[in-house]
Each structure stands twice: as structure tokens, then as C-alpha cells.
Amino acid sequence: ELKVEQNPLFLSMQEGKNYTIYxxxxxxxxxxxxxRQDPGKSLESLFVLLSNGAVKQExxxxxxxxxxxxxxxxxxTAAVHDLxxxxxxxxxxxxxxxxxxxxxxxxxxxxx
Amino acid sequence: AxxxxxxxxxxxxxxxxxxxxxxxxxxxxxxxxxxxxGPGQDPQFLISFYEKMQxxxxxxxxxxxxxxxxxxxxELNMSSLELGDSALYFCASSLAADSHTSGNTIYFGEGSWxxxx
Numbered sequence: 213e214l215k216v217e218q219n220p221l222f223l224s225m226q227e228g229k230n231y232t233i234y235x236x237x238x239x240x241x242x243x244x245x246x247x248r249q250d251p252g253k254s255l256e257s258l259f260v261l262l263s264n265g266a267v268k269q270e271x272x273x274x275x276x277x278x279x280x281x282x283x284x285x286x287x288x289t290a291a292v293h294d295l296x297x298x299x300x301x302x303x304x305x306x307x308x309x310x311x312x313x314x315x316x317x318x319x320x321x322x323x324x
Numbered sequence: 325a326x327x328x329x330x331x332x333x334x335x336x337x338x339x340x341x342x343x344x345x346x347x348x349x350x351x352x353x354x355x356x357x358x359x360x361x362g363p364g365q366d367p368q369f370l371i372s373f374y375e376k377m378q379x380x381x382x383x384x385x386x387x388x389x390x391x392x393x394x395x396x397x398x399e400l401n402m403s404s405l406e407l408g409d410s411a412l413y414f415c416a417s418s419l420a421a422d423s424h425t426s427g428n429t430i431y432f433g434e435g436s437w438x439x440x441x
Binding site for chain 2: 308
């Protein structure tokens, strides 16, 4: 059974600092997603990573994927308060293409 | 751009009642997903449909059923409601044909808040 873990679960960081959120998954997958969610709101797609070594960047966020290690990272550069939200990674399995399982989420708080 | 439309946005039901949630996917999208998110929890995969056929099933209770209709809209039916069913229910959609280009980004609706009292 596919398990998705994230580390850390809670993160408080100062504006201007850098940090990385880690996402580990337990079985072979061909797609990894990163989402952002504000309290009580919908899930906003940030990145979709397909292949080993894939790296995507948008603004202060950069995501990477290592399929051999079953690890993805979401790196935050020079954090600003607007990045405060919960970040989820989600993964499918090659045997259940549409069954996309979410990790527990990382609650990020950026402090001025 | 059109987004995933869910209705109703909020509903309150009593225990043992029945509720139906509706979802209208983004036009031309061929895959629909349903998720349940409890307070402070991650979204739990319930069920998915590809081209109106069930494609995968997750932790969906036997009291729940879902289907996708000929016009691609989907409904999640929940019967014998329990207090623990109170949650935010998301519908999402994607286009499988995009999988090799954009990785078929999954777009989520705003969600339907279900409160069972």
C-alpha cells in the first residue's frame, strides 16, 4: 500500500530565510504533485513532476524529484509572509494511475 | 478559464439522512476524483472515474456511492450519515491526454462543506 510522508509537519520560519520540505513515498510512482492550501480553501496546484531528476521552479518555490530515492523536495527561497499555508505532496502508483494519495501536509508559518 | 464547479457549497444534514454532492469538471476533462478532507487532515482519496467508468477506489465507505454521467458531471451520494462524515468534500478533474506533457495537472473545486448534526 502506498504511503506518503512529509517532513517537517510544522515549520515556522522567518522572512528572508530558506528552507526545504521533504516528501517520501513508499512505492514506485510516475507522478508527484505539490499543492498549496490556505485554511478552508481549495487546493492550488504548484508543480507536477514526472521523471527522475525533474526540477521545476515558480517564484520562490522550487521542487525536485528523485525517483530512485522516492523523494521529492520543495525548497523555499527567501520566504515571505504570503507563503504561509499548508503544503501537500501527492503521489500516484503505476498500478493505480488515478489513485493519487496525499501526504499529511506541512503547515508553514512565515514570521515577519 | 472554467474551473471545477461543486454544489452545494455548504449543507447541513442530520444523522441518518442522505446527502448528494454534485461536481461539474472542467470542460474536456476526462477524469474526475472525489476526496474527503476532515479538519486538520490531508485529503483522503475516495474514488475516481475515467471516461465515466470507475477507475480507482480508495477509502470510500459502503454507505457512499458515486457515478459519472453522460455529460461528465459526477455525483457523490452519501447515506445513513454519521457525525464523522462532517468534512470538506473536494471534486477534482484532469485530462489524461495531457499526462505526457503537463503530467495531467489535477484541478480542484472549491469544495462542499458537509456538517452532520
